[in-house]
Amino acid sequence: AQSVTQLGSHVSVSEGALVLLRCNYSSSVPPYLFWYVQYPNQGLQLLLKYTSAATLVKGINGFEAEFKKSETSFHLTKPSAHMSDAAEYFCAVIDEAGGTSYGKLTFGQGTILTVHP
Amino acid sequence: GAVVSQHPSRVICKSGTSVKIECRSLDFQATTMFWYRQFPKQSLMLMATSNEGSKATYEQGVEKDKFLINHASLTLSTLTVTSAHPEDSSFYICSARGSPLEQYFGPGTRLTVT
Numbered sequence: 551a552q553s554v555t556q557l558g559s560h561v562s563v564s565e566g567a568l569v570l571l572r573c574n575y576s577s578s579v580p581p582y583l584f585w586y587v588q589y590p591n592q593g594l595q596l597l598l599k600y601t602s603a604a605t606l607v608k609g610i611n612g613f614e615a616e617f618k619k620s621e622t623s624f625h626l627t628k629p630s631a632h633m634s635d636a637a638e639y640f641c642a643v644i645d646e647a648g649g650t651s652y653g654k655l656t657f658g659q660g661t662i663l664t665v666h667p
Numbered sequence: 668g669a670v671v672s673q674h675p676s677r678v679i680c681k682s683g684t685s686v687k688i689e690c691r692s693l694d695f696q697a698t699t700m701f702w703y704r705q706f707p708k709q710s711l712m713l714m715a716t717s718n719e720g721s722k723a724t725y726e727q728g729v730e731k732d733k734f735l736i737n738h739a740s741l742t743l744s745t746l747t748v749t750s751a752h753p754e755d756s757s758f759y760i761c762s763a764r765g766s767p768l769e770q771y772f773g774p775g776t777r778l779t780v781t
Contacts, residue, residue, distance in 0.1 A: 582768055586772075591758075591775065591777065592774055592775060593671075593673075593760050593772035593773050593774040593775045594711075594760070594762075594772040595772070596769075599768070601768060640710065640711070644768060653699060653716075653764055653767060653768075653770070654701070654713060654716065655701070655711075655713070655762075655770060656713075657710045657711050658710065659709075659710050660709075660710050
């Protein structure tokens with residue numbers, strides 16, 4: 551089964567600093583990967599997705615992620631953190647197998663991003 | 668576009684009662700919807716896959732008789748927590764599949780069982 555692992559349950563950065571949230575995947579085939587953001591007591595919002603086109607994916611709010619097959623990674627970055635970026639971020643992989651598993655998302659453990667002024 | 672709503676956003680019920688949560692796709696049709704559960708400081712765990720016009724598919728360990736799912740139309744899926752207990756208190760999130768690789772999430776429902 552496909553899975554993702556997020557390294558670091560908490561990341562703290564200063565406003566204006568680089569944001570780097572790590573995600574590694576485990577898949578026997580090229581996966582479809584996603585990053586979502588969740589603000590407190592809210593649902594998930596899609597930041598970006600990798601669907602085997604360009605390896606560098608640009609998303610909303612200035613975020614981007616690079617798919618690196620050699621490292622089985624899909625890390626999320628943002629050059630300059632803003633206070634409004636403080637939230638929880640989830641990496642996810644979608645199951646492309648047939649049958650009842652098709653389209654199921656499997657989430658990583660989540661990373662809480664704190665931004666200090 | 669691609670908006671998913673959930674109702675109610677918060678609900679408090681007494682132990683032993685049942686509560687129904689609605690998930691609606693407002694501007695698209697969804698043959699498949701997903702129900703997730705999220706405990707505090709934890710990730711989302713898929714409970715079941717809801718398919719319009721057919722029985723839901725439950726993940727291992729999820730009691731289908733306790734968490735009743737109905738997907739009677741292309742825009743509505745409901746989750747009923749029957750005979751709720753305090754351990755069922757959680758944040759329930761639904762999503763609707765708009766395309767094979769796209770899920771749109773609702774805002775979630777906070778259930779508290781007293």
